[in-house]
Amino acid sequence: MLPDPLPTLQRVFGFPDFRGVQRQVVERVLGGQRTLAVMPTGAGKSLTYQLPAVMLHGTCVVVSPLIALMHDQLRAAEAVGIRAATLTSVDANQAETRSRLRGGELDLLYVAPERASGQSFRELLSQADLALFAIDEAHCVSEWGHDFRPDYRLLKPLMDSFPDVSRLALTATADAHTRADILAQLGIPADGLIVSGFDRPNIRYHVTPKTSTPRQVADIIRRTPGPGIVYVQSRAGTEKMAASLASTGRPVRAYHAGLDPAIRAKNQADFVASEDMVICATVAFGMGIDKPDVRFVVHAGLPKSIEAYYQETGRAGRDGDPSVAHLFWGAEDFVRARQRIDEVEPERRAGEAARLQSLSALVETGGCRRQVLLRHFGEDAPADCGNCDNCLGASGAVDATELARKFLSAVFRTGQMFGVTYIEQVLTGKSTERSLMNGHENLSVWDIVDAEEAALLKPVGRALLLRDALRANEHGGLEFGPGARALLKGEATLSVVPQPRRERRARGAAAAANPADDPLFEALRERRRELAKEGGVPPYVIFHDSTLRDMAARRPTSRAELAVLSGVGARKLDAYGDAFLEVIRAAA
Incomplete structure (x- = not known):
């Protein structure tokens, strides 16, 4: 037995x-x-x-x-x-x-x-x-x-x-x-x-089209306390992003394979030990750390696959506390991804294309993000998770099928030679020297989109590129992709999520790291920092925040009472118990 x-x-x-x-x-x-x-x-x-x-x-x-x-x-x-x-x-x-x-x-x-x-x-x-x-x-x-x-x-x-x-x-x-x-x-x-179930219910998923990515990421950092990872797609991009985010007032470091090994190791060690640092990194970072208190993971561009996205966002909230995963994407990300697929071995292309399609479904959906993510791994999921941007009411998805057909018609009638901005100008009737010279102001698609629909043109253009209904050629012009036919023949529909208005926040404003605003919790965190520094270990190795919150709430007065709290094993009780009991007694 x-x-x-x-x-x-x-x-x-x-x-x-x-x-x-x-x-x-x-x-x-x-x-x-x-x-x-x-x-x-x-x-x-x-x-x-x-x-x-x-x-x-x-x-x-x-x-x-x-x-x-x-x-x-x-x-x-x-x-x-x-x-x-x-x-x-x-x-x-x-x-x-x-x-x-x-x-x-x-x-x-x-x-x-x-x-x-x-x-x-x-x-x-x-x-x-x-x-x-x-x-x-x-x-x-x-x-x-x-x-x-x-x-x-x-x-x-x-x-x-x-x-x-x-x-x-x-x-x-x-x-x-x-x-x-x-x-x-x-x-x-x-x-x-x-x-086991793939769901990480403590992670809130957000997916947003890019506008000004550094500003968008800075907004997240200002309102989200605690350590965070910002994934950037290139080495140079990590350093540029880190320099931009320094304006938030948070400690920010870069991490990529091209850094001097000593600097790279120090940046990683400082991040692991920190309770508020932000690290801007290529995707190699994170697999090599076991830090449970990461409060947010931001993708400043499209991840490699939905599996990679799941793993990388999974580095947030490993201690079970609420955390955020925010993905910023642009249609150009999908264009580059399709170009990379064309460059891989023929036998791998179908699998890579399927992975990209899964990412497309995740960013395009007006429904539950978590449902798309979990179904990819073969797991049933409720229609509404209550903890992603769409389920929290931020979606407001609208049917844009007719507008998508207008967009495709304008691409076709202008000869499949022009980019998104010019197509928008044709559809909204914005006269330019180029439209006059090309005679496009006489086309049936000239000025057929009213002001209300015009606000949806950019998300419709992104969605068409994402669905491979449109492709960008080597000169930046748009041409039909395999997904165009179904939309034009009425065999498929398209919905888009309008770009939400930016919420203005006071510069440097952020939510409190201690939501209960409990001075005892902060005193316990300070003692943990002191012990971590003395022992040369990250603070979370001593106790997680959840254990400190239990201490602050229950206020144990003896080792026996402290021992019943989750995360307080025999070795840690002997090593640290008296130090934390001293803080609790002083606050009584």
Whole structure:
């Protein structure tokens, strides 16, 4: 009979109970069964191997794709008393770590796939007592996944060398095709698949057309306290955006692969430790951090795929507190994306086109964003989530099918040679030297759009490009795409969301970081900062904000009362309990 993992969960991690499918996964691991767990970011994937690592005899080997991520997870594991180590190229204590592994002194050992797949590492493991292989970010093993890493394909031979050691694969982002590939590539039976819900109900999704992106992003930063990530599509763009956002008064840094390694490492470390910093980064940033208190993620341009969007937005709110994901897009983003599809290998084009179409559905919908997102991953969703821009009443989608036909007709009758601005001028009857010279003022489409419809021309133009009803040629002129025919023949409809008016805000205005305006909560945060600085760890490693809010609300006066709060395990109670009780007593 398997031991009950709940007492160990409560004692080591300080959690009163399991969440979601955690217990189901943990019990399979404890029973030696091979498992693939698909769980959303923030659902506690790491606990599903950390808890068995404490309970089982031997070492759990965790394969993780990035060194920075391993070091973050190492700090978190050591904070609750787990005997853990990393074996990476930047670790100076490699000999000591190997000795601890051979001596049975490690519960967890983190390694990268490149090291794990090597013969010398396999020989090292043969000298150790192993309890479990845990493969994090397991979608990297699949060519169908969005972050394929060839070295992940070499992990099955490694694990097959130790047939009696159970294996656990973990990922947050894998559609049905990718899941099947992961199972095959890692030698996990089909009945070993456990899929948790993909929904992240604490994240509010917003999607907005670009107008002035730096200003739009600055507005979000001013009204959203806490740490945030702004994803920018180019290296130069990250630095330009960071310089622009400095006017918000928040600390802002850039992060991309072209920075000096020391500067890049410092910017990342400062962000991880900060409670209010904004980092402007390329999409490589974030996969390598384990920061639970990110309050917002902004995409200043179109993500690579809906899987990438889900993973990148999932870096917000991992502590379960309310967070925001805001995507800014332009029709030119979809034009460039289609051009990139034409440049990939022919056998990959259909899959890439399907991914782009999924993104199109997400940004175009006047209905629930979360529904579009969840259905992409094969999950049923309610028609109204109550926590996206459209469900909160900001949509106001209108039927623009007739206007779209007028737009297409104007493109056709002007010879499929001119850009969006000129087509708008023709439709609204704005006379110019070019319209006179081309004789376009005599066309049937001249001045057929009234002032009320004119306000919808820009979103209609974007929607037509997004649907591939129009395409931009190499000279910037518009021409028909495959989606035009259905609209012109009445076989398809088109709705658009009018651009909302900008809400004027006082410069620098922001919501309070402490919504309850509780001085005790702020005092507890200040003590956490002091302890974090003394210990050289990020503040969240000590306690999450949710735990501090519980302290402020319940005001425990003894270690026994403090111990019942979620997130206060035995190790943290001994290390930090008295310091926080002192703050609470002083506020009494």
